Amino acid sequence: MRVLAQLAMVMNLDKCIGCHTCSVTCKQAWTNRAGTEYAWFNNVETRPGQGYPRRYEDQERWKGGWERTSKGRLRLRAGGRLSKLGKLFANPDLPEISDYYEPWTYDYTTLIEAPLGDDVPTAAPRSAITGEPTQPTWGPNWDDDLGGSTEHGVKDPIAEKLREELGIRIKFEFEQSFMFYLPRICEHCLNPSCVASCPSGAMYKREEDGIVLVDQDQCRGWRMCVTGCPYKKVYFNHKTGKAEKCTFCYPRVEAGQPTVCSETCVGRLRYIGVLLYDADKVTEAASVADEHDLYPAQLDLLLDPRDPAVIRAAEAAGVPHDWLTAARRSPVYRLIHDYRLALPLHPEYRTMPMVWYIPPLSPVVDAVSGSGHDGEHRDNLFGAIDALRIPVEYLAELFTAGDTAPVRRSLRRLAAMRSYMRAVNLGQETDEDIPASVGVTGEQIFAMHRLLALAKYDERYVIPTAGVGQAHDLEAIATRCSLDVDGGPGMGGGESTVDLVSWADGGRPDALFPTLRGQDR
């Protein structure tokens, strides 16, 4: 057992209002610059819909993620080593800018500077890449709120799959309307195919928190990571020629702050916490034969942070005390493991994603009560889950490689919580059969309610800071002026090359930032 700790995220889609605040705050903080205009580390998709870049889930086309060979081993779907080598300079599996969208801007200055003419000035659109006049024909969120559904929504790869493989036809008709939103960031996978795809070794997964990053110095712009990532969450900066991606806001989480997308989520649906897992078993788990077993296999990878054996092993592996404490308080672990509410996104890609989702429940009762039954009654409520506007099969294709049982369990537990709490709300006696029927206790319902409904800030985000566990590194600092450490700015002259007035190129004095865990850099 090799215990590693990872920061993971759960998003409760049942609460997502599709406002895109997360996308905008992320964009403003990270990618509103030349070269990344088209890149949204965080985006929100309306489902059914094509997503961004369009139809990214069509791995037949894009060759992202892993596939299992007949011998039971994993290989990159984009091809083995030699085939990749052959394609180094012409990667056919790369989305083009039109698959994302060609970013545009406007002749805004016309509004102020237009000379006297014969009509009202207007700012006409221009390509942000070429500067030429253009017309927007696709965007990062073109099919928002089912826009263009009858032309575009029908091309949703999941809708296609349901139609072609399962004969389930999603109706794009007024009376049958349904939608939900899917916010997406990098999955910071345990078995990241982007990292494996990189010919330069520029991508890496941080040992201390599992964040997957692109080393901007090492990156040589091959873009194999773009192909390799089945979620299409690595982007090519066309100005710098480097790959860029969601950083899980490491400058923030290192300081114990939630990611920008989380903290600014006005739906209060994101959770961040620590998960412990057995690093030695990742490959094995990602290689199980039956795709339906991938979700349970990933669940099994997760280690119980309350188990003394796990704690001992983790301590031995150098996981700091505060990380272990955080793991025990982890909201993410509870939602994934204890309540079985959260599910992974597309486990069939075999990357072992670490951003999980609680499926959307609603609307639930109208299908049942439409027939004259009491939609609020527990029995009907559970029955209704199979009559959901959002087909359970659709959700299962997203979260469990098509296995509807885990989705149904999650939805039934949410429904049970509503039903049970209604009695509490109205001051009536609770019906203990309700939690029992979905395999939880009344206390657990209250605990779920606390986490999902009250969702207090310090329970949504349990994030240990990065350096505190390494107090021994700081011992030297603590006994002297903190600036006087070796090479520190307070040393003055000597061997320090630190220019206090202007740190060059975004560099920082070494001594101000001791390494984690005391290892050599």
Add this chain to the structure above:
Amino acid sequence: MRSPRKANGNSANSHAEGAATSALLRLGRYLTRTEGSADLHSVHLTGGREGDAFYRDRWSHDKVVPSTHGVNCTGSCRWNVYVSDGIITWESQDPDYPSVGPDKPEYEPRGCPRGASFSWYSYSPTRVRFPYARGVLVEMYREALRQHGDPVVAWASVMDDPMKRLSYQRARGKGGLVRVSWDEAAEIAAAAHVHAISRYGPDRVAGFSPIPAMSMVSHAIGSRFMALIGAPMLSFYDWYADLPVASPQVFGDQTDVPESADWWDAAYLMMWGSNVPVTRTPDAHWMAEARYRGQKVVVVSPDYADNTKFADEWLAPHPGTDAALAMAMGHVILTEFFAERQVPFFTDYVRRFTDLPFLVTLTERDGAYVPSKFLTAADLGDTEAAEPAWKTVLVDERTGEPVVPNGSVGFRWNEHDQGRWNLDLGDVVPRLSLLDDPGHRAVEVLLPRFDVDGVLRRGVPAVEAGGRLVTTVLDLLMAQYGVRRGDLPGRWPSGYDDPAEPCTPAWQQEITSVPAERVARIAREFAETAEASRGRCMILMGAGTNHWFHSDTIYRSFLALLTMTGCQGRNGGGWAHYVGQEKVRPLTGHATLAGAMDWVRPARQMIGTAYWYLHTDQWRYDALRNDELTSPLAPGALAGTSAADTLAQSARLGWMPSFPTFDRNPLDLVDEAEEAGIDPAHHVTAKLREGTLGFAAEDPDEPRNWPRVLTVWRSNLLGSSAKGHEYFLRHLLGTDANLRGEEAPPEARPRSVKWQDTAPVGKLDLLLAIDYRMTSTTLFADLVLPAATWYEKHDLSSTDMHPFIHSFNAAVDPPWQTRTDFEAFHTIAKRFSELSERHLGVRKDLVATPMTHDTPGETAQPGGVVRDWRDGDVEPIPGVTMPRLTVVERDYPAVAAKLATLGPLLEKLGATSKGITYDVGEELNWLRAKNGVATTGAAQGHALIDTDIKAADAVLALSGTTNGRLATQGFRELERRVGTELAHLSAEHEGKRISFADTRSRPAPVITSPEWSGSESGGRRYSAFVINVEHGKPWHTLTGRQHFFLDHDWMHELGEALPVYRPPLGAHHLSGEPGNGAEVTVRYLTPHSKWSIHSTYQDNLHMLTLSRGGQGIWMSPSDAEAIGAKDNDWIEAVNRNGVVVARAIVSHRMPAGTVFLYHAQDRAVNVPRSETTGKRGGTHNSLTRLLVKPTHLIGGYAQLSFGFNYLGPTGNQRDEVTVIRRRSQEVRY
């Protein structure tokens, strides 16, 4: 080892030059990787903290400053603004809100994608960085100034030259802005003001700036300037059609609603025409979370709106038919919970808190009866009591005798009844139905219906009282809703499944398409939940149901459901009107500063809709006669009239304000009177009587009566709220328009308003806009002043969605030549005062104001009977049968000094709001000490408010919500009137005073205050009317209760004395628009957008990227197919009012026959020229036109009295249709 210095900032070039080499080098590494390393832990790396210094650098910043957004939105969200190298970089929400309590979710983090993108504006290419002026105008002005040497004379010379006027007015909106200095801009603005006041009168100048709550100081400063010079401020809440007229009608309150945290308390939540995730984005989580404690959620929306995702049930009535659905729900509730069985919780509530037990007289008509007026103490022959005509009557069940209970408006204002203005019934048990009176007789009443032609004939029990035949409001209500009881005569529904008789579920199904069975079931569930939860059912209602011509009837049908089930005045219950309902929590302080009430009273305040209806000449195109609106049972007072006639009548009876008021300069009128030695009010009354003085509203097109100078700040009037946009362009501004309509034919023109043969084109001398970005308003303005943004100034923000006050703070100082609104108005005022020395001096002004709600004036015209002095019904008596007339002094050279100080009237008269006057002596002492005093000039010795922070502190010090001393003092005052204990509500905070600094450090929770009807005491969630229900304080209405019945003459004219279903207007146009080829006629709706707050943010690149980059019209696949349009095709929407060019967004979430053009996408971005006219396509309001509903103009009658933004005609825009065509896909800009 990883280098700590390896940011990628300089690596682009090295990559470019060395790509090939590097590739080869790296290849080696690639090939030497361990084989079979599918387990990727070989690439686990440590020390990642310095692996990507680029991002760490990007995250670094100099400081973080809390601020918020001053947009017209109820968010009032707290944001952290990041500043790096002195530049604003981005913003993210500050999650630090005071807790709502351990058992509830919290307010953090409030915000939305629009707010998150605001910093884009700071340095965007659409930012207004310098003052600009219309080139044609400024050249003529400079030339004239060289010639005349005096700015005012120079300005006048340009204005007096028709060719010059024409040349710059026709250039409006066509580019050609040139940079000018602040000095020159201020001089032109000041000269224009001085000229207009001197030549035409101060009421020919106007200011427009909406929504004070969203930056109180920036609003107040300009409004205060207008008040000091005597210019009217134009209302916005009614103009935006956000004012729910049903609220003053039913509650006697402008709007008071629960904070969003109170949704959590609801057991049943209906969202009816309110798309919460889009329009209340920061609050929406309460809706999602409350479901987890078992709240049931019902959405009523014609499309699959964003909130439908959260609904347990979705009802999709045809647009505008919502009242039919609600009336049917009322039918079910009255049948099952009032007729078939009685629920003590409900009956007890309606007895105490509604007008249902009150007696209404019946008048004979066509062999039956019609309901007439409330029976009053005067009818009972009570001559002893004060104001008997204002005291309504009910029957005491114990004795069967009529009694006059406390609490009606007759108890409110007279000294004799001190302590009796309350809802205490003593031992009286109000009789709800006269069926319980053994002596009753059954009579038939006639009731109007509007779904089809005809009249309802239904029985009610009646008795004699005061010599009249009377029944109760409840009995009338049962008849109106078609709930049969006993063997009452008349024609009744045979059951829920009777489609022919209003108001059954089957009847509504024919109208709305919603299945009858579902309506009955949901109504039953609603009432059962209300009973079980003791009133915790809530209806969120918004623009979808409030922007219709007949929205007041729609809302009354909703309010009826809540009131009959005892849900108003409860935590978790009641109405929650969420559109435009901004709440200036520190109400008294803001109103004092904004109205310059410390220097001069009263201020001129104008109803916006009437102002624009007349001055943009939309009245000339309005062929709708009131006869088309009146009841089949109307007595005929409105027969043959048009909206302009009713406006004129409302103005001369003192019901609604009217500015400009007279067809003369009011300054000259006083001079004239004083010269003749006559009291100016007598002078004016005499001239009116003899017909030598007229009202401007009776001849709005006469040049003397035009508005001359208009200042717009904190607003994009033309691109956002201007219903009848193209009429504004042609008539108010005098420039090109895509207007296609024709003037009303002679037989449809007003009778009492003069028709000038030629419609004026170009009324305004000057349009002055202050903004930080380019909009339709700045594009058409003559002067554009560069404003500071919300991250560059200090100000205050509050909302009714949360109970906090917090602040704007300057993260950086205003860049380039931008200035805060506060500074801009001081700049203009200073120059204005200088120019006034020579041209205006000290003058006297005659101010005509209407009878006002929450003042004794609301009891001027008893009985709601129309008596017109012009018809000889009564004498013209100012303040009784016509407007109040007040002479005030205007010391024009002192305007700048007064703007910057708190004047002496506060000391003398105190500060008043909602009928309560506060002694603010202590507060003034504190402000003098804190802010300092003016040491010289006209305002010497007065407390300074010469900076935005000082003004903010004055607002906070002078309000009960932010000053516990005043809150408690106000409650003590109220106790004297009401006679019950109230001061304990704020006593816990009597010593608490919120200062500006407090609002900066964290959002500050407000104090319970008599300024509002709810309570935050003890940390409870705010819900409206809690004080009324829990402490017996009357509503500010005629009966002191919530009204189902409205007995004013004009309510009877319109057939709206009781809740009723009225179909949307314009349905007949659906087949009436001419056309050829592939086109489709559809209902045209303009709901609020997901990607903008009105027009703000719609031009923001982030929002344009996340939407589709310009105007889009959402339509159903079948409508798109009918015109051969695919998704994203260019289409044109055309009707008599104008043209819109947009892209089609085709979606199955839209019902067939209805299209959406999201509100206020404006034309400044990506709007091509239209095929129809060859000119630039219009805005969403290019297809709309104003229609004025007469009942919104009622005044002088208890709750139906004017109040600024409280009551007035709405600028509704939903009852519109348009033709849609696919156009050529080649577009030209």
